[in-house]
Amino acid sequence: MPYDVIIIGGSYAGLSAALPLGRARRRVLVVDAGQRRNRFAAASHGFLGQDGAAPGQIVATARDQLARYATVEMLQGAAIAVAGDEQGFVVQTTGGPVAGARLILASGVTDNLPEVPGLAERWGRHVFHCPYCHGYELNQGPIGVLATGPMSLHHAQMLPDWGATTLFLNGAFEPDAAQLAELDRRGVVVERTPVAGFFSEGADIRLADGRTVPLAGVFTLAQTRITGPLAAELGVDIEDGPLGQCIQVDAMQQTSVAGVFACGDVARLAGSVPLAVASGAMAGVAAHRSLIFTA
Structure with missing residues (x-):
C-alpha cells in the first residue's frame, strides 16, 4: 500500500513534518541519509527548550517521540530518483522503490566552504x-x-x-x-x-x-546547493540567491509542483533549527490538508 506522505530528509524539518501527519494517523515514510547540516557543531542554540543541546541528541529525542506513532516509519538511506505527479509519486531509494501520494522535500543544503x-x-x-x-x-x-x-x-x-x-x-x-x-x-x-x-x-x-x-x-557565508537530485527531477521552481539555491514555496510550504512541499534549509535562504522545525510543522499540516481538500 502506498504511503500517504513520503518525507525526504530526517533532520529537524523532516521530523517536524512527520509529527502532525503521524498524529493524524496518516502513513508516513521518512527517508533519511543521516547528513544533518549542523553535524559539525557540538551544541545547538536558539531553539526554545533545547538551547545548548547536542544536535544529535535533539534528533534522537525527536525520533524516539515519533516512534510512538505506529503509522510513521523510518528508512535509513538516500533518495536517488523520483517520478510521478499529484496522482502519486514513486521514489527510488538506496533501499528500493517506495510510493506515496504526497512528497515533502526536507533534504537540506550542502555548504560549499x-x-x-x-x-x-x-x-x-x-x-x-x-x-x-x-x-x-x-x-x-x-x-x-x-x-x-x-x-x-x-x-x-x-x-x-x-x-x-x-x-x-x-x-x-x-x-x-x-x-x-x-x-x-x-x-x-x-x-x-x-x-x-x-x-x-x-x-x-x-x-x-x-x-x-x-x-x-x-x-x-558559504555558498549552498540543494542536496540530492529530487528537486531538479521534479521541476520545482528554484531561486538562485547570492548565497546559493533554495526551493520556492508559498506560505503553506507548497512548491510550484502540485503535491510536492518543501521545508527547512532547502526552502529558505537562511537556516536555523527553530526556523526549520517551524517550516516542517507547516509542511506536514499542509500536506495532510491537501489529502483531504481537493480543488
Whole structure:
C-alpha cells in the first residue's frame, strides 16, 4: 500500500513534518541519509527548550517521540530518483522503490566552504555562519568575518553586537565609500591583506604578510546547493540567491509542483533549527490538508 506522505530528509524539518501527519494517523515514510547540516557543531542554540543541546541528541529525542506513532516509519538511506505527479509519486531509494501520494522535500543544503587552509577543519567549532546560533558563546571576544562576497557586509554589520569585529575582505569585494562609513559606524575594522589560513588550534587567522590576528571565532557565508537530485527531477521552481539555491514555496510550504512541499534549509535562504522545525510543522499540516481538500 502506498504511503500517504513520503518525507525526504530526517533532520529537524523532516521530523517536524512527520509529527502532525503521524498524529493524524496518516502513513508516513521518512527517508533519511543521516547528513544533518549542523553535524559539525557540538551544541545547538536558539531553539526554545533545547538551547545548548547536542544536535544529535535533539534528533534522537525527536525520533524516539515519533516512534510512538505506529503509522510513521523510518528508512535509513538516500533518495536517488523520483517520478510521478499529484496522482502519486514513486521514489527510488538506496533501499528500493517506495510510493506515496504526497512528497515533502526536507533534504537540506550542502555548504560549499571558502577554500582557505584550515577552515573546513574548524567548521562548526571555530568557524560559523549564524551569529544567533554561536555568537553568544564567544563571550564578547574578538570576532572575524571572512568575506566571500558583498553579502558579507551585512554579516560584518551584525556581528559587533557579539564582539569587536574585523572584516577580512580577502579579495572577495571592495566596499564603497558609503559602505565603509556604515562599517565605521558599527566599529568594524576592515582588513585588506589576504588571508593565508588558520594555523593555530583555534580561530586565529594568519595573513599573507605574516601577521597573526587572535580571534575568539570567525563567521563566513558559504555558498549552498540543494542536496540530492529530487528537486531538479521534479521541476520545482528554484531561486538562485547570492548565497546559493533554495526551493520556492508559498506560505503553506507548497512548491510550484502540485503535491510536492518543501521545508527547512532547502526552502529558505537562511537556516536555523527553530526556523526549520517551524517550516516542517507547516509542511506536514499542509500536506495532510491537501489529502483531504481537493480543488
